[in-house]
Amino acid sequence: MEIKKMMDAFLRMCKENGLKVTPQRTAIYKILLESDEHPCAKVVFGKAKKIFPHISMDTVNQTLLTLNEMGAAFIVEGTGDVRRFDANLQKHQHFRCLKCNKIIDFDHKSFDSICIPKDLANRFKVVRTTVYLEGICNSCLPKN
Numbered sequence: 839m840e841i842k843k844m845m846d847a848f849l850r851m852c853k854e855n856g857l858k859v860t861p862q863r864t865a866i867y868k869i870l871l872e873s874d875e876h877p878c879a880k881v882v883f884g885k886a887k888k889i890f891p892h893i894s895m896d897t898v899n900q901t902l903l904t905l906n907e908m909g910a911a912f913i914v915e916g917t918g919d920v921r922r923f924d925a926n927l928q929k930h931q932h933f934r935c936l937k938c939n940k941i942i943d944f945d946h947k948s949f950d951s952i953c954i955p956k957d958l959a960n961r962f963k964v965v966r967t968t969v970y971l972e973g974i975c976n977s978c979l980p981k982n
Contacts, residue, residue, distance in 0.1 A: 844871055844925070848910050855908045865889050866901045870911055870925040876932070876941040878920040914941055915970065931968065935975035942975065 848867050852859045869885045870877065877885075883898040902923050905911040911925040914932055922941060924932075929950045933942045949969040958964065 841868070841871055851908050851910050857904070857908070862886070862890055862893055862897060863901050863904075866898060867905060867910060867925065870902070870905070870923055873925075874943070876914050876922040876924050878922050880920070882923070912966075915968065931971070933971045933973065933975070935978055936972055937974055937978040940975060940977075 845864075845868065848864075849859055852863070857863070866882060866886055869882050873881075875881065879895070879899050879902055882902065883893070883895050886893050886898055902911070902921075905925070906913050906923070909927075911923050912927075914922040914924050919939060924943075926943065930943045930945050931949050933944055934940070935942075946969070952967045952969070954964050954967070
């Protein structure tokens, strides 16, 4: 989805959640949208600081967590490292390189409709399923 449409959806989500649309919140969301790195708060903070020199790390952290809570972004689970964030809400999966920690989006349609075991489906309301693979990316593989 193009960035303008995503920004418009973000503005609507803020209003629906009773949140002010501040320049800082908007910039942090846009930084996340424009990134394909699944950045951590520290990376987002570095980019936001170039726009708002007096922004605090706490503001960035709280904004990223708020984006996750309101459904505008989500935390990429399973990295075993600092929280990484993703604003791509389209169905997709993640591959993380165990050497360089890069997280790469990929799309495998059969993973989009993983069957939930009946015993879980009867006991829980599953709101999202994700597939997260780990291995070594092509850049980190030894060259022969």
